[in-house]
Amino acid sequence: MNNLRLIFCFFCVGALVFGLSCQEIAAQTETAPTQIASKTLDTNEKSTLPSAESPAASAKTADYSTAGNLTAPYLTRVGIQTTQTVPLSLNEAIRKALENNNDIEVARDDVRFQETQLRSLRGAYDATFSVTPNYSRNATTGSTASNDFRVDAGVNKLFERGGGSINTFLNNSQTGSNSRNNTNFNQTSGLVSSNSSTTYFSNLGVTYNQPLFRNFGVDNTRRQIRIQRKRLQQSDADFRRQTIDIISRVQQAYWDLVFALRNQQNQVANVNLARENLRQIEVRIEVGSAAPLARAEVATELANREGELLSATQQVSTSENNLKTLLLREATAPEWTQSYVPTDTPVYSDDPIIVEDAIKDAIDNRPELRRLRLQREITAIDIDYFRNQTKPRIDLVSSFSLGGLSLGNQNTGxxxxxxxxxxxxxxxxxxxxxxxxxxxxxxxxxxxxxxxxGTPAFFNGGSFQSFRNLFRSDAPSYSVGVTFEIPFRNTTAKANLAGARIQEQQTQAQTRSQEQIVVADVRNAVQAVETSRQRILTARRARENAEIQLEGERKLYEVGRSTTFLLFQRENALTNARNAEIRAETDYNKSLSDLQRATSTTFRLNNIEVDSPMPETDDKD
Structure with a gap:
């Protein structure tokens, strides 16, 4: 009888301990949502699509703290000081990428290089100065040597408008010889003097050559400049496309890091819950209300959850490194050892996206289409040039010059x-x-x-006197003429023109193909946004139902109508449902960023201004 009383007392104590344990487990589970996920979707929160940021979102600060738990060994990350956290908003991440990303810098430098190429081509219109000093000595049998010193200088310039060229020249010569009959002949001036040993001659003039038919509207130099101007704009389009792609990748990596951190939080809470379950089962084993085998079941579940936590920590490191690769310039930057803490939370909006408007934005703004449009303009420049080259050549040639002469030291009396x-x-x-x-x-x-x-006074003197005599109005020279050049077949120009027209047709086909790709890309992006929005709603319902199922399973477990295995299944199902909800939220924001990329509205929606490399100039000369 005493043994029965002892057994009855032992059973009552065990039941009391079991009841208290279940209450603690229930309390732990009820507080888990605040530990697991600090952000749940607010259906009243709106954002302007397709922007991935809104004032409401930026006003909230996500909490990814995992302090106060026993999972620190499973949160260790190699080479990362988890105590050195760097708060980072999405807007700050984008600005850091614009400043430091190496791919953007390469694209920016390519634009600058194309600018230098354009300036190099425009250098063809720079005036050039040339000077040619020359000394010669000639000797013939029966006469003394003849010495001749000449200095020829000139300035040449090609005009962009009209394609004409001008050449100004200044020539000066000094010739001296003494023959046996004391007669000097100056080949430059054509004068004969019997008393002078040196003759000075100067010539100042200008020649102008103007194409009238071929090369009048466009020549090869102007063609190359116009093409290079378009190529510069193409490099600007490539820079914008590269920048948009980098911003989109930053947004994707940012939301991947947000998901990884929140998933890690969920796994930490799940591990803590398993630890508490293990503690409770050990108490029950000690009082004899549970078999020792139950501890192995709970310990196995704890080990599985710790493994999932390790995987979640690895995912955090991978996501953070992907983001740092986009934001940091140097591989040795100190931020590699710091931990990023995203401060933005996912946004949600019920506003519908109009496919037609999105397609119109893409057709108007996509850099790929702008590049092809510029390529069509380049082909049009080639067609214009090669058509011009099939014409005959008719050039106007004109010149005007002044001559000055002096005969050295002569007797003027x-x-x-x-x-x-x-x-x-x-x-x-x-x-x-x-x-x-x-x-x-x-x-x-x-x-x-x-x-x-005697010799006239204005002939008496040296080189300076010949320069002064240039401006005497009694010796002007001028000429006007026309040069005709008519090719009989002009095969080269005609073949080049035919090739340019073929390239024009190719570019048109490429444009149509790219437009189809863009339209499909936009439609896929819009569908992804809508799908992600619906996934949020379904994931939310799944999470709510998982919470109800866990609560019901816990009550059954408390009254002995369920098993630890089924309870763990419900707990894991709730964790997976919460992760699915977080994934749906971040995927929705990632789909918004992809829609920005597809429609090329990234700059406008993120308040980013990109200056053109050079001001637009008129291509018509």
Whole structure:
């Protein structure tokens, strides 16, 4: 009888302990939602689609703290100081990527390189100055050497408008020679002087060549400049596309990190719940209300949940590293050892997306289509140029110049000389003797004195005098002419024109193909947004039902009508339902960012301004 009383007392104590344990487990489970997920969807919260940010979202701060639990060994991350956290909003992440991302920097440098190429081509219209000094010495048998020193200078310039070219020149020569008969011939001036040993000649003028038919509207230089201007705009389109892709990847990585951290929180809470279950079952085993085998079942479940927590921690590291790859410039940046804590929470909106409007935005804004439109303009430039090259060449050629001459040091005064000198004087004397010996003497031939005027003063001097004589208006020279060049077949130009027209057809086909790809991309993105929105609603209902099922299973377990195995199944089902809800939320925001990319509205919806590389200029010259 005493043994029966002892057994009855032992049974009552065990029942009391079991009841208290169940109440603690229920209390732990009821508080789990605040530990597992700090953010649940608010159906009244709105955001402007397709933006992934809203004032309501940015006003909230997500809490990913896992302090106060016994899972620290399973939260360890290699090379990361989890105590050094860096709060990071989505907007800050985008700005950091714009400043530091290496792929964006490469695309930006390509735009700058294309700018230099355009400036290089425009250098063809820079004026050029040339100077050519030359000294020559010529000697022939029977005469002294002839020395000639020349300096030729000029400025050349090609005009962009009209395609004409101008050449201004200034030539100066100095020629001197002494022959046996003391006669000097200047080949530059064409003058003969019997007293001067050096002649100075200067020439100043300008020539202008103007195409009138071929190369008038467009030539190869202007063609290359126009094409390079389009290529610069293409590189700008490529830069915008690359920037949009990087921003989209940043948004995707950001929401992946948000999911990974919240999933880790859920797994931490699930592990803590399993630890509490293990503690409770050990108490029951001690008082004899449970078999020792029950501990193995709970310990196995705890080990499984700890393994899932390790996987969740690995996912956090992977997601964070993916985000850091997009945000950091250097592989040795100190932020690699720090832990990012996203401060933005997923947003939700019931506003519908109009497919037609999204497609219109994409057709108007997609950089790929803009690049193809620019390629069509490049092909049109080629067609215009090659069509021009099939025309005959008619060029207007004109020139105007002034010449200046000086003869060195000359006698500018009058000179009195005998009419007959030297051999002429001997001949005159002989003639006079003969005339005097005649029967009827003839009058004598007199040797009269003749006054010879000196060299004009403006010819007296050296090189500077010849320069001054340039501007005397008595020696202008000018010419006007036309050059005709008519090709008989012009096969090359015609073949190039046919090739350019084929390229135009190819570009049109490429544009149609790309438009189809863009439309399909937009439709898929819109469908993804709508699907993600519906997934949020279904995941929310699944989570709510999982909570109800767990509560019911717990009550059955308390009265002994359920097993630990079934209870663990319900707990795991609730954890999976919560993770599915979190995944649906983050996938919805990721689909919004993908829709921004598909419609190329990323810059506008994220308040980002991208300057054009160079101001637009008129292509018509």
């Amino acid at each position: 009058d000179i009195s000389v005998q009419q007959f000198t030297g051999n002429d004087e001997i001949l005159r004397l002989a003639l006079n003797a003969t005339r005097a010996s005649l029967p009827n003497p003839l009058p004598q031939i007199p040797n009269t004195t003749v006054n010879v005027p």
